[in-house]
Amino acid sequence: MTKKQLLRSVAFLLVVASMLYMLCDLFEYQNTYISENFKTFRNLEKNTVDGVVIGTSGIDRYWNSAKAYDEYGLTMYPLASDGMPSWLIISLLKEAERNQDLKLAVIDMRPFLLTYKGQTTRYDAYSRKVIDALGFFSASRFDAINRTQKVIYSEVEGSSRYDMSFMLSFIKYHSKWEEESFSFDELKDPETEYLGFLMHQKASLAKMKTEKEIYTTDERMDLYPLCEQILYEVLDYVKDKDYEVLFLNTPHYLDKTEAARLNTMCDILDKEGYAYANYEFDTEVYSFTEDFYNDGHTNFYGAEKFTEIFGRYLTENYDFEDRRNDERCAEEWDGVYDKMKETIALWEKKAAKK
Amino acid sequence: MAYTSFGFFAFLAIVVFLYYIVPKRFQWAVLLVASYSFYLFSGIEQVAFIIGTTVVTYLAGRLMQKKRDAYKTELKNLGPDVTKEEKQAMKKAVNSKIKRIQAASVLINLFVLAMVKYLNFGIENLNSIFNLFRFDVEINPLKNIIVPLGISFYTFMSIGYLIDIGRGRYKAETHFGKFALFVSFFPSIVQGPINRYGDLGKQFSEEHKFDYTTVKFGAQLMLWGLFKKLVIADRVAPIIGTVFSADYEQYSGTVYFFGMLAYAVQIYCDFSGGIDIARGAAQMLGIDLPQNFERPYFSQSVAEYWRRWHITLGAWMREYVFYPVMLSKPVTKLSKFFRNRGWKYLAKIVPSSVTPFVVFFLIGIWHGASWQYVAFGLYNAIIVSTSVALAPVFKKMIEFFKINTEAFSWKLFCIVRTFLVLGVSKILVRAPGFTAAIHMVKSIFTDVDLDFIFALDGQIYELGVNSKNMFVALVGVLVLLTVSILQENGMKVRETLAKQNIIFRWAIYLIAIAVILVFGVYGPDYSASSFIYEAY
Amino acid sequence: MEKLLEILNQIRSDIDFGKEKALVDDGVLDSFDIVSIVSELGMEYDIDISIDDMTAENFNSAEAMFEMITRIQEED
Numbered sequence: 001m002t003k004k005q006l007l008r009s010v011a012f013l014l015v016v017a018s019m020l021y022m023l024c025d026l027f028e029y030q031n032t033y034i035s036e037n038f039k040t041f042r043n044l045e046k047n048t049v050d051g052v053v054i055g056t057s058g059i060d061r062y063w064n065s066a067k068a069y070d071e072y073g074l075t076m077y078p079l080a081s082d083g084m085p086s087w088l089i090i091s092l093l094k095e096a097e098r099n100q101d102l103k104l105a106v107i108d109m110r111p112f113l114l115t116y117k118g119q120t121t122r123y124d125a126y127s128r129k130v131i132d133a134l135g136f137f138s139a140s141r142f143d144a145i146n147r148t149q150k151v152i153y154s155e156v157e158g159s160s161r162y163d164m165s166f167m168l169s170f171i172k173y174h175s176k177w178e179e180e181s182f183s184f185d186e187l188k189d190p191e192t193e194y195l196g197f198l199m200h201q202k203a204s205l206a207k208m209k210t211e212k213e214i215y216t217t218d219e220r221m222d223l224y225p226l227c228e229q230i231l232y233e234v235l236d237y238v239k240d241k242d243y244e245v246l247f248l249n250t251p252h253y254l255d256k257t258e259a260a261r262l263n264t265m266c267d268i269l270d271k272e273g274y275a276y277a278n279y280e281f282d283t284e285v286y287s288f289t290e291d292f293y294n295d296g297h298t299n300f301y302g303a304e305k306f307t308e309i310f311g312r313y314l315t316e317n318y319d320f321e322d323r324r325n326d327e328r329c330a331e332e333w334d335g336v337y338d339k340m341k342e343t344i345a346l347w348e349k350k351a352a353k354k
Numbered sequence: 355m356a357y358t359s360f361g362f363f364a365f366l367a368i369v370v371f372l373y374y375i376v377p378k379r380f381q382w383a384v385l386l387v388a389s390y391s392f393y394l395f396s397g398i399e400q401v402a403f404i405i406g407t408t409v410v411t412y413l414a415g416r417l418m419q420k421k422r423d424a425y426k427t428e429l430k431n432l433g434p435d436v437t438k439e440e441k442q443a444m445k446k447a448v449n450s451k452i453k454r455i456q457a458a459s460v461l462i463n464l465f466v467l468a469m470v471k472y473l474n475f476g477i478e479n480l481n482s483i484f485n486l487f488r489f490d491v492e493i494n495p496l497k498n499i500i501v502p503l504g505i506s507f508y509t510f511m512s513i514g515y516l517i518d519i520g521r522g523r524y525k526a527e528t529h530f531g532k533f534a535l536f537v538s539f540f541p542s543i544v545q546g547p548i549n550r551y552g553d554l555g556k557q558f559s560e561e562h563k564f565d566y567t568t569v570k571f572g573a574q575l576m577l578w579g580l581f582k583k584l585v586i587a588d589r590v591a592p593i594i595g596t597v598f599s600a601d602y603e604q605y606s607g608t609v610y611f612f613g614m615l616a617y618a619v620q621i622y623c624d625f626s627g628g629i630d631i632a633r634g635a636a637q638m639l640g641i642d643l644p645q646n647f648e649r650p651y652f653s654q655s656v657a658e659y660w661r662r663w664h665i666t667l668g669a670w671m672r673e674y675v676f677y678p679v680m681l682s683k684p685v686t687k688l689s690k691f692f693r694n695r696g697w698k699y700l701a702k703i704v705p706s707s708v709t710p711f712v713v714f715f716l717i718g719i720w721h722g723a724s725w726q727y728v729a730f731g732l733y734n735a736i737i738v739s740t741s742v743a744l745a746p747v748f749k750k751m752i753e754f755f756k757i758n759t760e761a762f763s764w765k766l767f768c769i770v771r772t773f774l775v776l777g778v779s780k781i782l783v784r785a786p787g788f789t790a791a792i793h794m795v796k797s798i799f800t801d802v803d804l805d806f807i808f809a810l811d812g813q814i815y816e817l818g819v820n821s822k823n824m825f826v827a828l829v830g831v832l833v834l835l836t837v838s839i840l841q842e843n844g845m846k847v848r849e850t851l852a853k854q855n856i857i858f859r860w861a862i863y864l865i866a867i868a869v870i871l872v873f874g875v876y877g878p879d880y881s882a883s884s885f886i887y888e889a890y
Numbered sequence: 891m892e893k894l895l896e897i898l899n900q901i902r903s904d905i906d907f908g909k910e911k912a913l914v915d916d917g918v919l920d921s922f923d924i925v926s927i928v929s930e931l932g933m934e935y936d937i938d939i940s941i942d943d944m945t946a947e948n949f950n951s952a953e954a955m956f957e958m959i960t961r962i963q964e965e966d
Contacts, residue, residue, distance in 0.1 A: 005566045012860065019864055023871060163878065164360055171360075171877035178823055178880075521942045661920065672921045677944045680925045689929055702929070706922050742922060 024170045028132060034081045036193040038133035041077050044099070045328045050320050051243070052096040053078045054089055055108020060198045061297040062250045064307040066336035069195075072311045073322030075329055076106070078196035081133065083126040086111035086230045087147045090237050092130070095140035102243040104318055107234065109249040109276065112227045112265055113258045120156045124148075132169050151226065194340055195333065197303070201347055204300040206293035212253055214281045220267065221260035231265070235272055244318070247276035250306065251286060253295035277313060285309070300344055355395040357544065357631045358583060358876065365392065370569070370638050378561035382532050385539065385558070385639065392540035393503065400502035403470075407463060408537045411512040414459030415519045415526035415533075418452045422522065456520035460513050467509045470501050475723035504543040506720060510670055512537060515551040517674050524552050532558045541635040545628050547646040548666040554643070562640030571848050572637030577866055579630025584874030586830040587623035590616045592818030598784045607797030608806045612814070614777045614798075617784050619831055622651065625664070649838045654768035656737045659776060667720070671713050679709045699746075707739035714738070721783070726791075730783045737775060826873050894956055897934055901926050907952045914946040924949055931955070937962045 028035075037060075041052075053059050053076055060080035068074040079092050089107060096102060116123055127148040134141035145166040153161050165171035198204070223231065238245045247269055254262060262278070269276050288295065291302025298306055314320070323329045355362050369388040376384055393401060425448040429441070474495040484491045515536075519526050527533040536555050542548075597605060597613030605613075626647040633643045650663035660668050679685060685705045692701035711732070718731025741748075757764055778795055785791035805811045815821045837847060851859060898907040902923055905913075913919045919927075927949070928939045937959060948958045 002566070009566075012863070015860065015864065016867060019868060020871075023868060027872070165877050170871070172880050174872050174877065175875070175880045177872070178820070180820055180822070523945070657920065657922075661917065673944075676921055677925070678941050681928065681939070681941050681944070686929070686932070693933065702926060705929075706925060 020170075023174075024168070027170055027173045027176060033193045033198065034129050035133040037196045038079065038095075040193055040195065040332070041079060041096075042099070042135060044077070044332055046099050047101045048323070048326060048328050048332075049075045049077050049096075049100040049102070050323065051076050051102050051104035051106065052092075052100075053080065053106040053108070053248070054084075054092045054096070055080050055106075055248070056084045056110050057082050057198075057297055058110040058250045058252065059108050059248075060196060061203070061299075062303050062306045063310065064197045064303045064337070064340075065195045066197060066333065066340055067304065067307045068311040068314075069323060069329075069333045070337040071308070072315050072320075073324040074311060074314060074320055075323045075333060076104070076314065080108070080196065081126070081129045083122065084108075084111060084130060085116070085123050085127055085148075085151070086114075086227050086234075087151050088127065088130050088144050089230070089234050091134075091140050091144035091147060093234075093237065094143055095134060095138070097241075098138070098140065102241075103320065104244045104246060104314075105238065105241075106246045106248050109247050109262065109265055109278075112223055112231050113254075113261045114227065115224045115257075116151075116155060116226055117224070120152060120159075124152060127152075128166070128169065128172070131166055155226070195336055197340075199300075199340060199343060203293050203297070204344065205347055205351055206299055207290060208288040208292050208294060211288050212295050214283070215254060215256065215259055216280070217256065217259045218263065219260040220264045221257060223261055223264060228268075231268065235274065245274060247274060248310075249276070249278045249280075250298075251279045251281040252292075252297065253281065253288075277310070279306075279310070355392060357628060357635075358580060361395075366635055366638070373562070373639055374564040378563075381562055382535055382558045386531055386535045389535060389538040389540040389543065393538060393543065396503040397500070399500055403466065403502040403505060404508060404538055405534075407466065407508060407512050408534045410459055410462050411516060411537070412527070412530055412533045414455055414516055416528070418455050418516075418519050419526035421448055421451050421455070424448075452520050456516055459516050463509050463512050463516075467505060470499055470505060472719070472723045474499065504545075507546050507548055508537050508543065510548050510667075511550070514548070514670055514674060518551060527551070527555055529559075539636075539641075541632040541639075541641075542643055545625065545632070546664075546666055547629060547632070547644050548670050549643065550666075550669075554641070557641050565640065567852075568640055569638050572634045572639075574848050574851075574863075575634030575637060576631050577634075577863075577870065579627040579632075579634060580870050580874065581830070581866065582623040582627030582630065582834065584627075584870055584876060586827055586834065587620045587627060588875035589823050589827045589830070589873075590620050590819060591624075594620055594784065596817040598781075598786060598790075600786050602786060602790055602794065606803035606806060607794075607799065607801035608803040609813070609817070610781070610794040611777075611798045612806070613817075614781055617780050618651070618773070618777060619827075621780070622647070623834070649842055651773055652769055652838070652842055653772050654765060655741060655772055656734060656775060657741065659772055660734070660738070667717065671717060675716060676709055676713050679712055680705055685709070703743050707743045710738045710742075711735040726783050726785075726788065729788070730779050733779050733782060830873075891952070891956055893934070894931075894959070895952055897930050898927065898952060898955075901930060911951045913951060914949050919949065927955070931959060935959055935963065 041049075053063050053065075055078075057080065060078045063076070063078050065074075065076055065078055068076060077096075079096060084092075089111070093105060096105065127144070131141060131144045131148065134144060148166060149161065149163065152159050152163075193199075222228070247265075249262060266276060266278060285305055286292070286298075286302060291298055291305060293299040323333070355365065365388075369384065372388075373381055373384045390401070393404065425444060429436070429444065477493045477495045481492050518524060527536070532555065535558055536549070536551055539549070539554070593616040594613060597609055597616070602610075629646045633646075636643045644666055646665050648662040648665065650659050653659035653662050685708075689701045689705050692698075692704065714731035714735035715728065716731070717734070718727040718729070721727050721730070752759060759765075781794050782791045785794055806813050809815075815824060819827070841847060851862065854862075895907050898905075902919070905918060907913075910916075910918055914924070924944075928944075931937065932939055939958070939962065943958060943962070948954055
């Protein structure tokens with residue numbers, strides 16, 4: 001092999017590598033504001049965040065971080081994604097710890113109330129939403145892949161121990177074009193994000209058509225074994241951390257199983273000595289026909305109420321400095337809430353026209 | 355480990371790297387370790403089989419060689435005084451010893467192959483015979499027989515080796531490691547080509563220096579194979595599953611015809627693509643594996659097709675079945691019998707139209723242990739035999755009608771005719787049973803559905819491949835067809851490409867890689883619906 | 891040699907056996923042709939061409955076939 005051939009081969013491999021990068025970028029999973037939200041979090045100034053709120057759609061539809069900043073001077077960032085599986089909580093804690101000196105980590109209780117059995121295709125997809133949103137070479141991404149693989153391998157019969165497509169998502173998403181429903185818009189980058197809070201033209205304004213009876217119970221029911229095991233893993237993980245941990249249940253309709261499991265989970269947390277804020281659906285405050293777009297999620301107006309209440313709770317119970325005076329936060333946080341309200345006003349106008 | 359998996363590419367990269375940095379005299383060892391590592395990926399129990407075959411074949415080869423060498427030294431020692439008769443007697447004696455060793459070792463190999471591949475087929479048939487005669491006996495088929503990876507291929511290679519040594523074609527391999535490598539060489543272990551020791555064995559003793567062009571050509575061949583396999587074959591595959599399923603009766607003859615076309619495309623792209631990957635991988639190691647396909651669908655007769663499709667199997671059958679049968683005593687006697695009576699035509703035709711039945715029966719069951727494959731063999735045998743027997747008639751007809759056999763139109767006619775005749779044999783093996791096969795072939799002529807042809811009712815997209823996939827497959831087939839026509843006209847694609855400007859060349863390579871990556875079928879299924887979060 | 895070319899021409903009149911040097915390797919002759927040649931030669935020269943002689947080299951050209959015939963005749 002001559003020097004020229006060697007140079008040429010290296011050059012060719014570089015061109016191939018850059019083409020690969022472009023293809024992967026084009027075909028990544030991008031529904032999604034999730035990737036953008038996680039990216040924004042990664043790019044926040046070091047040590048400017050008080051804490052994170054980790055969890056499912058029960059978080060990013062409820063906790064309007066921009067409003068909390070405007071009203072209470074809090075910088076509590078929601079690291080949330082649709083249906084986020086419980087096994088990724090530790091990965092996200094690791095992600096949060098990387099750049100930020102956390103004072104508080106709020107953890108969603110919803111993922112612990114679920115049954116994963118028979119739902120693995122969905123949870124495979126939900127896991128990928130998180131994995132794909134994390135930095136490609138970051139340790140938290142590898143951690144998330146590892147945990148997902150372990151769960152899928154143990155829960156799904158006949159699944160492979162090493163599915164390369166978690167690492168290289170292109171292996172899975174390259175066939176996107178095959179779907180009849182595919183449109184080239186799916187390859188475009190998603191819309192702007194709002195500091196981890198979901199703004200959605202439909203969901204933010206929608207309201208439920210009828211009220212719903214809330215179900216409450218004193219009964220107890222065991223958590224799904226995998227969830228219980230993961231809960232203890234999480235507790236074990238945060239034990240020696242120098243930030244505080246608060247479990248959170250946001251107000252929504254719980255079915256029989258979920259309600260009974262929530263009771264069990266509160267028992268466990270009491271026993272283990274961990275704080276939790278269990279917001280039951282308070283009919284004095286919320287109404288499904290005004291504040292919720294379905295029985296599990298607040299719309300923009302419901303989020304306004306919840307953020308008000310939970311923000312007050314946080315300022316009263318924890319000792320946070322007022323970040324509005326921290327100029328390092330100004331660029332990312334100032335004016336976001338105003339922009340949000342403008343957008344909502346615009347959407348409301350559009351909806352009224354129809 | 356599939357040849358199209360990322361694991362295999364990583365494995366190959368490591369092997370290629372080690373192969374060219376170790377001292378040249380250890381290159382064979384790298385390949386042997388690589389081949390056994392590759393084999394172990396498919397399970398540890400299977401290794402016993404291939405080792406058994408290797409040891410038996412190696413020892414039998416050495417033993418035959420020893421007998422032959424002893425005979426030669428003895429002959430030398432006797433000097434010039436020995437008479438012709440003595441010489442012949444000695445030769446006869448040694449040959450019969452050699453033939454005995456040969457027969458024993460070939461039988462052992464065949465026995466193992468028959469046990470794992472054909473035992474249950476035999477039991478099934480035995481049971482139906484018992485049933486027929488109302489014997490109250492039933493043998494239970496063996497469950498969980500492991501069919502070791504590539505056993506048909508390496509067994510045939512070993513048998514070929516034993517026969518060649520017996521015939522004195524070349525000397526037996528003395529180096530056990532190199533022989534074991536010949537049997538287990540990883541690029542060809544899964545689906546061939548069926549190598550002959552005379553061609554492959556000596557390459558393991560040669561020193562292979564890293565050659566940029568060879569390695570590059572190897573990689574290009576692999577890329578081409580991946581294109582055929584992943585972009586075309588795997589994309590049209592669902593059609594075949596749908597059309598030739600148990601619910602076949604709902605379709606019209608035109609759908610069957612379309613299914614046959616899809617199957618012809620799929621099986622060629624899958625098999626020849628796999629072979630290209632194998633040959634490309636070997637070429638990256640400086641090893642030449644024989645051609646296994648020579649654009650078979652351009653054949654103008656069935657006999658020609660079998661010289662261009664799965665060439666190494668055909669060659670194996672010719673060397674070790676066709677010629678031996680044709681030159682065997684009963685056949686030559688029969689031929690003489692006719693000749694002595696002055697029936698020259700029969701003397702010539704009878705052996706050549708009977709032997710194909712033997713060959714194609716074996717080719718049939720080689721492909722699979724079922725009666726459908728036997729029928730497939732017979733069908734091909736009938737066509738080849740008839741065309742041999744009627745060759746003089748055809749020749750007269752062509753002369754009579756003054757057909758210009760050099761004209762393009764005539765060649766095209768022959769190509770299409772051959773393709774369709776073979777299409778029937780493809781339906782024969784792929785249909786779910788004989789009745790289905792006959793129904794399908796009949797419907798093709800009687801139940802034509804024009805709406806389907808022009809995609810008017812869109813049924814064409816309801817056979818498991820939607821319009822987008824169909825479009826990609828169609829473009830893929832057109833690319834393949836173009837390249838095949840160029841090759842058929844003597845163009846060496848890789849060499850021609852190498853002469854082009856670097857920008858053009860690189861553009862081609864990059865497009866090829868991108869096309870395979872995006873349009874290839876691999877990885878877990880993506881279904882957009884599983885990603886939709888119902889909570890909206 | 892003359893006789894040989896004549897025999898060969900009877901079997902495949904479309905081939906110039908005097909010129910071709912790779913009858914088998916280039917696929918000019920197929921296996922049926924070769925078998926016909928073997929049986930014709932066996933008759934005409936009264937020799938037994940055995941399976942051991944069935945190599946490509948022995949049938950690639952008329953000269954090669956001629957050499958093979960001579961060798962077999964000598965051995966007998």
